Amino acid sequence: MKKEEKIIVGISIGDLNGVGAEILLKIFEDSRMLDFFTPVIFASIKTMTFVKNHFNLDVNLNSVQSHNQVLQGKVNVFNCWKENVDISFGKEDPKIGAYAIQSLEAATKALKDGDVDVLVTAPINKSNIQSETFKFPGHTDYLNQELEGDSLMFMVTDTLRVGLLTDHVPVKDIASHISPALITKKIETVYDSLKKDFRIRKPRIAVLGINPHTGDNGVIGKEDDVVMRPTLQKIKESGKLVFGPYAADSFFGSNNYKNFDAIIAAYHDQGLIPFKTLSFGQGVNFTAGLNKVRTSPDHGTAYEIAGKGTADTGSFKEALFTAVSIFNNRREYEELHKNPLAVSKRKRFEDQKRA
Missing domain, CATH: 3.40.718.10 (Isopropylmalate Dehydrogenase)
Known part of the structure; x- marks a missing residue:
């Protein structure tokens, strides 16, 4: 996929019975967020529409089947499955855990392939994600296997x-x-x-x-x-x-x-x-030491308030902005070390402000 000027943020949906999807759509009710980056949510348009309607949220979703359909200025939903998902807020469910892993695996593949620039992961339940094919205690251990570096x-x-x-x-x-x-x-x-x-x-x-x-x-x-x-x-x-x-x-x-x-x-x-x-x-929560950028909010699935519309967006929003900031800092660092005489745009801007 051809990269646009705004960086592309891949977002795994996490546990759908928790607060992650609610928080995510609440954040993107504010269309100004799309001025900073292009989001791609790994779930399904049916699932995200259900969440949107449950919380009566005003956010436009762009359904995509492939990464070349991702649009700037839109909240893109990459369809990882087609069937309806039985969401029961606040309930621990291994079937929901399987969807969380399906989303994570698709988002990680997109990250490795360069179809998204960074990954932000919504909270999962470490218990209901376990299976014969996924035996990791959490995101960090899985990403340490999939990406280069040491997390x-x-x-x-x-x-x-x-x-x-x-x-x-x-x-x-x-x-x-x-x-x-x-x-x-x-x-x-x-x-x-x-x-x-x-x-x-x-x-x-x-x-x-x-x-x-x-x-x-x-x-x-x-x-x-x-x-x-x-x-x-x-x-x-x-x-x-x-x-x-x-x-x-x-x-x-x-x-x-x-x-x-x-x-x-x-x-x-x-x-x-x-x-x-x-x-x-x-x-x-930032996973340092890897060749790709991954962040997540500092809270869990919060089953006790899931579905009630009271979840706070603060940490998840910070995770999105932090991923973008680290990506830009890392790219700038690499550019400066390729050409030690180069002066970063940010430094020039800061010098101008001081003047």
Whole structure:
């Protein structure tokens, strides 16, 4: 498909019994969104029309069967299936989970083929997506297999970015998963992403300890002294501005996080609880480290409010804009490094503003 000036955002529909489709169509009720990018929703026109009518939303949908039918200025719906889907808001249903995966696989193929520029994924239910052919705990693990690179869950807002050493790992197994090689690899991924995706020239990264109080000199565990500190010291010696390990219990409450461009937590809840507390409704889940851009909102299917028309659009809207921003930053970074003498349009604009 021939690329137009506006980038094309592919959107997998997620769990249709949740809030994803509702939020998506609410966002595109505002036609000004189409000034920024061209959306392609992977579902079916029948399904999206049902959702539109259920919530009485005023949004025009453009049904397409192939990517060369995608139009700018339209909310495009790529038809992944033809049959009617039995949607029961708030209900966990493996049949609905199968449609979520059908949408994800079609959107990922379009991303790999270059038919869409970035991917934004609506929330799924990690339980009802499991099958003989799909045995991944979530989007990130699946995309790590399908795309080039090495994925890292990176939760981001304009002012806070939190990456994880381990993500969907049982608490009892966390310490055994963390090794010098893993720490080095994850820090490298975050460092690289901050430079390419967020335009930070010399990133400052904080790393949280594995144990309470970073082990208290071995009293509450030795992993921070034996594994974490020596590894961070080697990374510092290579020239990167990496600091820690910091005791996680006071790090966010003391506002120390504001001194860094990113924080790397040892495990899921250590990083995501403070992140969502500080930014819930505006946070974005970005999969760093891959050769393609993928984002998602920071919430789940929210079955408890599905179908009621009360779901907030904030995080999903941020996920859309963040995907576009990262895509543009990454493209600009690549162009500048192909020609080091080139000056970006954005820099010229910023210079003109300062003048």
